[in-house]
Amino acid sequence: MRLTIPLVALIGGLALAVLAVLTLQRPPIHVEQDGYRGTGIQLISSPAATAAAFAINQAPEALPQNNAGPPAGSIYKNVQVLKNVPAGAFARIMVSMTQWVAPKQGCGYCHVSGNFASDAKYTKRVARRMIQMTIYTNAVWKSHVKNVGVTCYTCHRGNNNPQYVWFKSVEPPHATGLMATETGEARPSLAADGSALPYDPFTPFLVGKPKGGVNAMINTAGTTALPDGNRMSIQQTNWTYALMMNFATSLGVNCEFCHESRNFGSWSESTPKRVTAYYGLHMVRGLNNNYMVPLTATFAHNLLGPSGDVAKVDCSTCHQG
Structure with a gap:
């Protein structure tokens, strides 16, 4: 009996320690007042979590702007959404989308090799609709995205499908x-x-x-x-x-x-x-x-x-x- 009680206490203590490690944030905890005094409106954060979030929310460097050339629709076939965009800007968008969504697969993730105008791949049809969704979000929902806006990278982060x-x-x-x-x-x-x-x-x-x-x-x-x-x-x-x-x-x-x-x-x-x-x-x-x-x-x-x-x-x- 004398050995049982300390053993139970030890096991209970270890269980509580594991529970604390898995549920509680590691100190220090930063508290920032975000409202009137006395209202309890405070933003609570941990430096470690803030640093981790900052690291994964860094957008890649944007490619140089290029607005040269005639409208993309006059050069390329089957351009339905971005047909009025200058050819230079259109190419910039396509290269950026490849980096944001399919960096390993390249252009072939959406396009048929040798026939980029083809809609045979479902990924191209989805991407077209996603471009329309992005344009809509930035144009109509400024009440949420403000002047920052969103791109394909906002959701995809280099993955074919958002995580x-x-x-x-x-x-x-x-x-x-x-x-x-x-x-x-x-x-x-x-x-x-x-x-x-x-x-x-x-x-x-x-x-x-x-x-x-x-x-x-x-x-x-x-x-x-x-x-x-x-x-x-x-x-x-x-x-x-x-x-x-x-x-x-x-x-x-x-x-x-x-x-x-x-x-x-x-x-x-x-x-x-x-x-x-x-x-x-x-x-x-x-x-x-x-x-x-x-x-x-x-x-x-x-x-x-x-x-x-x-x-x-x-x-x-x-x-x-």
């Missing part, structure tokens, strides 16, 4: 019990930073046309002290929390980056960044509905998800910490 995308989740097999597994909860959710919140917070908010609008689905908290007809459930609230946790981890920030924790729903007490995030939410759903989902039949079957759906975007697709 951070999502598919509709398939309910994994589980035993019948008392846990709330049927609501998509009570198991580790990678999308919600490893919590037991719903493991697919994307489908309800980032694709389709939610009944009553996505804003009505997200706003689950009541606005009065007494019941006033708010029919939102705890489960619906958990879906919102799962989505918000995904926002936070995608940007590498805490909740107070956008919200004042005394009243998460109050716009007047939130930071200006919440407005940018609001437009980003609607932008992402629009991109999925209007660009990604319609390409389902175009993509190769092996690139579709378990339910046969196409890869879709969320905040992490672009931001990556």
